[in-house]
Amino acid sequence: MKFEFDGEKYKQASSQQKVWGKKLIAELEFTGGERILDLGCGDGVLTAEMAKFVPDGFVLGIDASENMVKTARKDHAGANLRFQMLDIDAIDFESEFDLVLSNATLHWVMDHGKLLRNVFKALKNQGTARFQFASDGNCTNLIRILREIMSTKEYAPYFSEFDWPWYMPAADAYRALLDEVAFAEKRVWSGNADTHFASAETMIKWIDQPSLVPFLGYVAGKDRQRFRDAVVERMIKETHQADGTYFETFRRINVLARK
Numbered sequence: 001m002k003f004e005f006d007g008e009k010y011k012q013a014s015s016q017q018k019v020w021g022k023k024l025i026a027e028l029e030f031t032g033g034e035r036i037l038d039l040g041c042g043d044g045v046l047t048a049e050m051a052k053f054v055p056d057g058f059v060l061g062i063d064a065s066e067n068m069v070k071t072a073r074k075d076h077a078g079a080n081l082r083f084q085m086l087d088i089d090a091i092d093f094e095s096e097f098d099l100v101l102s103n104a105t106l107h108w109v110m111d112h113g114k115l116l117r118n119v120f121k122a123l124k125n126q127g128t129a130r131f132q133f134a135s136d137g138n139c140t141n142l143i144r145i146l147r148e149i150m151s152t153k154e155y156a157p158y159f160s161e162f163d164w165p166w167y168m169p170a171a172d173a174y175r176a177l178l179d180e181v182a183f184a185e186k187r188v189w190s191g192n193a194d195t196h197f198a199s200a201e202t203m204i205k206w207i208d209q210p211s212l213v214p215f216l217g218y219v220a221g222k223d224r225q226r227f228r229d230a231v232v233e234r235m236i237k238e239t240h241q242a243d244g245t246y247f248e249t250f251r252r253i254n255v256l257a258r259k
C-alpha cells in the first residue's frame with residue numbers, strides 16, 4: 001500500500017522515530033565503505049546520518065511518498081547519498097548491499113514473506129538486515145478509538161472497502177516467517193517505547209502525520225475534518241494522565257539477520 005505523506009509536517013512530528021532510529025544506527029559498526037539501503041527513508045534524516053559513517057560507501061534511501069523524497073532531497077545532499085521514489089514491495093536488487101536498514105516503516109508493508117526474500121536477495125553474502133517497526137500492542141489507544149469511530153453509523157459506509165493499513169506482528173510470528181528465508185543468523189526481539197507526550201499538541205502532530213493519513217482519504221467533504229476531530233478529541237480525553245502528559249503504547253519489533 002502506498003500513501004502520500006507531508007515531508008515537512010513529518011519532520012516536525014517525528015522526534016520519537018528519530019530517537020529510535022539514531023539508537024539503531026549507533027548500535028551498528030561501520031568500516032566506512034559499506035553500501036546501505038534504507039527502506040522507507042521518510043525525510044532522510046536517518047539516511048543522511050548513516051552516510052556520515054560510510055564516507056567511502058554509499059547510502060540509498062527509498063520511499064514511496066513523493067513528498068517525503070522531495071523533503072529528503074531538499075534537506076540532505078552528499079556524494080555518497082541518494083534518494084529514490086520506490087515502493088518497498090517493488091525492490092529488486094541482487095547482492096548489492098552490506099546493510100539493509102529500516103526504522104519505523106515496515107508496519108506499513110503487508111507481505112513480509114516477499115519482503116524478507118527480497119531483502120535476502122538484495123544483501124551481499126554476510127550482509128546484515130536490521131529492522132525496527134511496530135509490533136502487536138502498539139498504539140492500543142489510537143487503534144481502539146479509530147476502530148470504534150470507524151464503525152459508527154456515521155462513518156461505517158466510508159470504510160466498507162477499507163483495507164487496514166498496518167501489520168504489527170508478535171515476535172514469535174515474525175520469527176517463524178524469518179525461518180522460511182535462508183539467513184545464516186537471525187534474532188527477533190520485542191521493545192517497549194511507550195511514550196508520555198508532554199502536551200496535547202505534540203500528540204496531535206503525531207496523530208495527524210503520519211497516523212491518520214491512510215484513513216482520511218476515505219472520508220468525504222466536511223465529514224473528513226469531523227472524523228479527524230473526533231479521533232483527536234477522544235485521544236486527548238482518553239490518554240490524559242494525572243501529571244498532565246498524554247500516554248500511548250509504542251511496542252516495537254526488532255529484527256537482526258545475517259546472510
Ligand SMILES: C[S@@+](CC[C@H](N)C(=O)[O-])C[C@H]1O[C@@H](n2cnc3c(N)ncnc32)[C@H](O)[C@@H]1O
Pocket residue numbers: 001002003005014017018021039040041042043044046062063064065068086087088089102103104105108109210
Ligand atoms: C514513519 S515514516 C519513517 C521514516 C524514517 N525511516 C524515520 O524513521 O524517520 C514511514 C515511511 O515509510 C514510507 N513507506 C510506507 N510504506 C512504504 C512502501 N510500501 N514503500 C516505500 N515506502 C513506504 C512512508 O512513505 C514514510 O515515509
